[in-house]
Amino acid sequence: DQQVKQNSPSLSVQEGRISILNCDYTNSMFDYFLWYKKYPAEGPTFLISISSIKDKNEDGRFTVFLNKSAKHLSLHIVPSQPGDSAVYFCAASEESGANNLFFGTGTRLTVIP
Amino acid sequence: DGGITQSPKYLFRKEGQNVTLSCEQNLNHDAMYWYRQDPGQGLRLIYYSQIVNDFQKGDIAEGYSVSREKKESFPLTVTSAQKNPTAFYLCASNPEDDGDYGYTFGSGTRLTVV
Numbered sequence: 001d002q003q004v005k006q007n008s009p010s011l012s013v014q015e016g017r018i019s020i021l022n023c024d025y026t027n028s029m030f031d032y033f034l035w036y037k038k039y040p041a042e043g044p045t046f047l048i049s050i051s052s053i054k055d056k057n058e059d060g061r062f063t064v065f066l067n068k069s070a071k072h073l074s075l076h077i078v079p080s081q082p083g084d085s086a087v088y089f090c091a092a093s094e095e096s097g098a099n100n101l102f103f104g105t106g107t108r109l110t111v112i113p
Numbered sequence: 114d115g116g117i118t119q120s121p122k123y124l125f126r127k128e129g130q131n132v133t134l135s136c137e138q139n140l141n142h143d144a145m146y147w148y149r150q151d152p153g154q155g156l157r158l159i160y161y162s163q164i165v166n167d168f169q170k171g172d173i174a175e176g177y178s179v180s181r182e183k184k185e186s187f188p189l190t191v192t193s194a195q196k197n198p199t200a201f202y203l204c205a206s207n208p209e210d211d212g213d214y215g216y217t218f219g220s221g222t223r224l225t226v227v
Contacts, residue, residue: 002155004155006155009153034215036215036218041122041220041221041223042220042221043117043119043203043204043205043218043219043220043221044156044203044216044218045218046215046216046217049215089155089156091215100158100161100171101156101158101215101216102155103148103155103156103157104155105153105154105155106155
């Protein structure tokens with residue numbers, strides 16, 4: 001049973017516009033959430049994280065929003081750049097540094113120049 | 114440069130053969146993990162190890178085996194008992210005392226059964 005879900009397998013956005021990637025989870029014990037970015041034939045790289053005590057975390061062009069009551073988080077990329085084209089994975093765990101991250105299925109973002 | 118090295122990048126195996134995927138890290142991380150990625154699916158945990166000489170099964174451990182004889186190394190053996198081994202395999206590590214940045218991943222090994 002998939003505890004972390006990314007319902008949009010792909011997303012296309014014009015360069016300079018906002019990209020919004022969504023993620024839903026079912027386990028109310030999840031306390032820590034991360035986004036990873038993955039290029040083809042490479043391992044995922046950490047992008048940004050948020051703990052449940054916050055509802056927003058910002059790092060440059062990337063902002064993650066958390067809505068615990070809805071069990072939903074989203075990643076906003078503004079402005080989108082062609083180099084952002086990659087697969088983005090949402091991940092969750094019951095605490096930071098936990099031994100098991102649960103990953104979503106990924107969303108392939110294409111930023112069109 | 115510190116990081117995780119997975120080798121080989123591409124691996125072909127005949128049906129019925131065992132094959133071992135290498136994972137080495139020089140980050141001095143205590144915990145190491147093996148994940149499998151299939152098209153349209155998220156990363157699924159195969160095995161993980163929090164300390165040398167100790168490891169635990171993940172969600173899909175059947176048909177796989179691991180060892181952790183050294184802190185730096187966490188090889189994964191795909192045995193003939195694994196019914197559908199063709200996939201992209203990712204190794205990751207995590208410092209036990211500071212996981213705020215999540216895992217560090219290797220670049221992966223693509224295994225194809227021919």
